[in-house]
Amino acid sequence: xxxxxxxxxxxxxxxxxxxxxxxxACAFPDRFEIVGLAAGRNIHRLKEQIRRVRPRCVAVCDxxxxxxxxxxxxxxxxxVEILWGEEGLCRVAxxxxxxxxxxxxxxxxxxxxxxxxxxxxxxxxxxxxxTLVIAGELVTRRLKAAGGRLLPVDSEHSAIFQALQGNxxxxxKRLLLTASGGPFFGKNPxxxxxxxxQAALRHPNWxxxxxxxxxxxxxxxxxxxxxxxxxxxxVPVDAVVVHIHPExxxxxxxxYVDGSVIAxxxxxxxxxxxxYALAYPERLPVxxxxxxxxxxxxxxxxxxxxxxxxxxxxxxxxxxxxxxxPAVLNAANETAVEAFLAGRLGxxxxxRLIARVMDAHETKKADTVERVRQADRWARDTAHALxxxxxxxxxxxxxxSNVAGPAAH
Numbered sequence: 252x253x254x255x256x257x258x259x260x261x262x263x264x265x266x267x268x269x270x271x272x273x274x275x276a277c278a279f280p281d282r283f284e285i286v287g288l289a290a291g292r293n294i295h296r297l298k299e300q301i302r303r304v305r306p307r308c309v310a311v312c313d314x315x316x317x318x319x320x321x322x323x324x325x326x327x328x329x330x331v332e333i334l335w336g337e338e339g340l341c342r343v344a345x346x347x348x349x350x351x352x353x354x355x356x357x358x359x360x361x362x363x364x365x366x367x368x369x370x371x372x373x374x375x376x377x378x379x380x381x382t383l384v385i386a387g388e389l390v391t392r393r394l395k396a397a398g399g400r401l402l403p404v405d406s407e408h409s410a411i412f413q414a415l416q417g418n419x420x421x422x423x424k425r426l427l428l429t430a431s432g433g434p435f436f437g438k439n440p441x442x443x444x445x446x447x448x449q450a451a452l453r454h455p456n457w458x459x460x461x462x463x464x465x466x467x468x469x470x471x472x473x474x475x476x477x478x479x480x481x482x483x484x485x486v487p488v489d490a491v492v493v494h495i496h497p498e499x500x501x502x503x504x505x506x507y508v509d510g511s512v513i514a515x516x517x518x519x520x521x522x523x524x525x526x527y528a529l530a531y532p533e534r535l536p537v538x539x540x541x542x543x544x545x546x547x548x549x550x551x552x553x554x555x556x557x558x559x560x561x562x563x564x565x566x567x568x569x570x571x572x573x574x575x576x577p578a579v580l581n582a583a584n585e586t587a588v589e590a591f592l593a594g595r596l597g598x599x600x601x602x603r604l605i606a607r608v609m610d611a612h613e614t615k616k617a618d619t620v621e622r623v624r625q626a627d628r629w630a631r632d633t634a635h636a637l638x639x640x641x642x643x644x645x646x647x648x649x650x651x652s653n654v655a656g657p658a659a660h
Contacts (some may be wrong), residue, residue, distance in 0.1 A: 474566020
């Protein structure tokens with residue numbers, strides 16, 4: 252009997268993960284059908300995606316963008332329902348006919364549609380790490396109640412997920428997250444002070460959107476991944492350790508209580524973890540460059556420099572405090588990255604701004620969606636207020652703002 256195709260909704264379809272997901276799904280038309288797409292304002296790319304996969308409905312960020320998209324679609328194009336706003340995103344995420352939702356919206360904007368998918372009982376291929384960073388307790392609790400599965404798409408978490416297969420969670424000692432180190436690996440704080448947005452956007456190994464690329468350069472991306480791993484794999488924050496691995500071949504590792512370490516290796520190509528999440532527990536013959544270990548001269552690993560890259564320490568601090576603090580960390584970081592890309596903030600001022608917002612926050616339990624969103628709004632408002640007095644950000648960081656993560660021994 253022929254197996255029914257898995258029906259997908261893709262949130263963030265015009266971003267790098269969304270584009271790669273469509274490529275993977277279209278390479279296996281007997282396995283997958285795309286029925287929903289959600290994007291922001293890149294309606295030119297969305298129009299081409301609509302023509303390529305012919306979804307039943309799409310969602311964009313606002314009503315004005317929805318009207319512009321409607322005008323762009325020719326009269327003879329297949330009819331597609333166009334939705335907009337948060338309500339539209341949530342509807343695409345919870346369509347009755349959808350089996351799996353690929354959550355790839357960047358930032359806190361992905362929380363509500365991902366929660367809608369969770370509560371609809373969908374399996375979720377998660378690339379939006381911020382959902383677990385800001386509301387990990389809420390999401391995991393509701394996921395258990397609804398009965399869906401959370402399958403990681405980030406290359407590091409996919410690697411850990413793969414290395415855990417067939418082993419007891421009780422046998423896990425540590426999760427070893429690898430980081431490329433970004434474009435400024437080995438630089439000291441003085442050298443980083445003059446970094447430009449153009450330089451920070453030149454990642455040596457991965458092709459990603461601007462926000463994630465800047466997060467990679469500051470190591471905040473790795474800090475967010477530490478918090479994500481804590482919730483995904485139900486391990487203590489201090490059992491998640493970061494190593495800099497410039498080659499980006501070992502995507503992450505799991506250390507077990509008997510001293511064994513299991514790693515997942517591969518070329519840096521997001522189609523591989525995307526395909527694993529879409530087809531799990533099966534593997535697909537993805538068209539991607541193959542890893543030739545015999546051609547590799549070396550695989551190297553280094554401890555992260557917490558002095559040069561304080562964002563990683565700030566993420567550990569937020570994770571240890573818990574409650575609404577990770578939501579504040581994330582919102583302050585999103586605001587700081589926007590300001591840096593706009594030329595309003597220096598590269599080394601990114602962690603200073605985040606630390607000041609965190610220092611001003613009175614942590615509460617993150618036990619409701621409204622409380623999480625309130626903390627998010629407060630952090631953004633506070634960060635913007637501090638940006639109005641940006642010269643003061645050149646002051647030294649407080650002694651407790653740069654909190655190191657666990658030793659990478």
